[in-house]
Amino acid sequence: MPTFGFNHVEFLLVAALWTLGLSAIAFIGGGILGFVIALARVSSSALVRGLAGAYVRIVQGTPLLILLFLIYFGLAIVGFNNLPAIIAAGAGLVIYSSGFLGEIWRGCIESVPKTQWEAAECLAMTRWQRMTRVILPQAARIATAPTVGFLVQIIKNTSLASVVGFVELSQAGKLINNSTFQPFIVFITVAVIYFLICYPLSAWSRGLERRLNVGRR
Amino acid sequence: MTYEFDFSSLLPYWREFAEGVWLTLQLSAISTVLGFVGGALCAIARADGPPWLQRVVGAYVEVIRNTPLLVQVFLVYFGIAILGIRIDANLAAVLALVVNVVAYTCEIMRAGIQSVHKAQIEAADCLGLTKTQTYWHVVLRPAIERVYPALVSQYVLLMLASSITSQISAEELTAVANRIQSDTFRSFETYIVVGLLYLALSFVVRGAFSVFGMLVFTRRRRLGTPL
Numbered sequence: 001m002p003t004f005g006f007n008h009v010e011f012l013l014v015a016a017l018w019t020l021g022l023s024a025i026a027f028i029g030g031g032i033l034g035f036v037i038a039l040a041r042v043s044s045s046a047l048v049r050g051l052a053g054a055y056v057r058i059v060q061g062t063p064l065l066i067l068l069f070l071i072y073f074g075l076a077i078v079g080f081n082n083l084p085a086i087i088a089a090g091a092g093l094v095i096y097s098s099g100f101l102g103e104i105w106r107g108c109i110e111s112v113p114k115t116q117w118e119a120a121e122c123l124a125m126t127r128w129q130r131m132t133r134v135i136l137p138q139a140a141r142i143a144t145a146p147t148v149g150f151l152v153q154i155i156k157n158t159s160l161a162s163v164v165g166f167v168e169l170s171q172a173g174k175l176i177n178n179s180t181f182q183p184f185i186v187f188i189t190v191a192v193i194y195f196l197i198c199y200p201l202s203a204w205s206r207g208l209e210r211r212l213n214v215g216r217r
Numbered sequence: 218m219t220y221e222f223d224f225s226s227l228l229p230y231w232r233e234f235a236e237g238v239w240l241t242l243q244l245s246a247i248s249t250v251l252g253f254v255g256g257a258l259c260a261i262a263r264a265d266g267p268p269w270l271q272r273v274v275g276a277y278v279e280v281i282r283n284t285p286l287l288v289q290v291f292l293v294y295f296g297i298a299i300l301g302i303r304i305d306a307n308l309a310a311v312l313a314l315v316v317n318v319v320a321y322t323c324e325i326m327r328a329g330i331q332s333v334h335k336a337q338i339e340a341a342d343c344l345g346l347t348k349t350q351t352y353w354h355v356v357l358r359p360a361i362e363r364v365y366p367a368l369v370s371q372y373v374l375l376m377l378a379s380s381i382t383s384q385i386s387a388e389e390l391t392a393v394a395n396r397i398q399s400d401t402f403r404s405f406e407t408y409i410v411v412g413l414l415y416l417a418l419s420f421v422v423r424g425a426f427s428v429f430g431m432l433v434f435t436r437r438r439r440l441g442t443p444l
Contacts, residue, residue: 061419062412063380065391070412073404077220152283159285160381170287183295191284191292198283 256322
C-alpha cells in the first residue's frame with residue numbers, strides 16, 4: 001500500500017487549481033446572472049420582482065447538493081449524456097451563486113439612501129442614468145466586502161462538485177485516501193490547502209469592511 | 218427529447234422519504250441547540266476570556282470558517298475511527314455539524330455582544346450585578362435579539378447543509394434519495410421530490426423560528442419600540 005508522500009501533495013495541488021478554476025466559473029457566471037437577478041429584484045414591475053424573488057427563494061431553499069444532482073441527471077435527460085463533469089458542476093454552482101449574490105447585491109442597491117434616488121429623479125435623469133451614474137457606483141462600494149466574503153463560500157462549496165465526479169481538491173483527497181488509507185493526514189492536508197486559499201480572502205473582506213465603516217463615520 | 222416523467226414509481230417509497238425528513242429535522246435540531254449554546258459560550262470567551270483563550274477560540278473560528286464542511290465531516294468521521302472508537306455515522310454527522318455551526322454562531326454572537334453599549338455594562342456594574350447576572354440580563358438578551366435574524370438564516374443554512382452528511386452515509390433525506398434513485402432508476406424525479414421537500418422544510422423551519430422569536434422577544438410587542 002502506498003503511503004502519503006510528495007507525489008500525493010503534488011496531485012492535491014493540481015486538484016486545487018481545478019478548485020480555483022471551478023470557483024472562477026461559478027463567480028463570473030454567478031456574478032453576471034446574480035446582477036440580473038439583483039436588478040430584477042428592484043425592478044418597477046411587480047411581476048419581474050416576484051419572479052426574481054421566487055428564483056432566489058428556491059435557490060436558497062434547496063441544498064447545493066440536490067441542485068447539483070438535479071442538473072447532472074437533468075442534463076442526461078435532455079440528451080447530453082457524455083458531458084464532462086465540469087459542465088454540470090459549473091452550471092450548478094453558477095445557479096447557486098447567482099441566487100445568493102443577487103440577494104446580497106439587492107441589499108446593497110437598496111441601502112443607497114432614498115434621497116439619492118429622489119435627487120437623481122429631480123435632475124431629470126432617466127431610470128437607466130439614475131442606476132448607472134448614481135445608484136450602482138455607490139452600491140458597488142458597499143458591495144465589495146460581502147462579495148469577497150461570499151467568494152470564500154463559493155470556493156468552499158466547490159467541494160460538493162465531487163458528487164458529480166468532478167476531480168477537485170476534495171475529490172482528489174478522497175481518491176488518495178482510497179489508495180493510501182491514511183484519512184487523517186490526507187484530509188488535514190486538503191483542509192490546509194483550502195485554508196491557505198480562503199483565509200487571505202476572508203482577511204481581505206474584513207479589511208474592506210473596516211475601511212468602508214471608517215469612510216462612513 | 219422523449220423522456221417520460223414517472224413520479225408514481227416513487228409512491229411506494231413515501232415512508233422512506235418521511236423517515237429521511239424526520240432524521241434531517243432531528244440532525245438539524247440537535248446541532249442547532251448544541252451549536253447555539255457552544256457558539257454563545259465561545260463568543261463570551263472571545264469577548265471576555267483570558268488572552269490565550271481568546272486566541273484559541275479566534276483560531277478555531279477562522280479554521281472552521283475557511284475550510285469546507287465536507288472536509289470537516291470527513292475529518293471528524295475518519296478521525297474518530299482512527300482513534301479506535303467506532304461510532305454511528307449519524308453521531309459523527311451531528312458532531313461535525315456542531316463543530317461547524319459553533320464557529321459561525323460564535324462570530325454572529327460576537328457581533329451581537331459588541332453591539333451592547335459599554336455604558337449599559339457599567340451601569341449594571343454600578344447596580345452591583347454579578348458578572349453572570351450582567352451577562353444574562355444586560356448583554357446576552359439584547360445581543361441575541363439583535364442578531365436573531367442572522368442566527369435564523371444560519372440555522373436554515375445548517376439544515377440544508379446537513380445534506381452533506383449523506384457523504385458519510387448518515388441516513389438523512391439526501392442519503393435516502395441516493396438510495397431510492399438507485400433502486401428505481403428514477404433519479405431526476407427523486408431529486409425533484411427531495412428538492413421540494415427541502416424547500417418545504419426551509420419554509421417550515423424559518424416559520425417556526427419566527428413564531429419562536431415572537432414568543433421569546435416580547436419587548437417589541439410590549440413597548441412598541443425597536444431595540
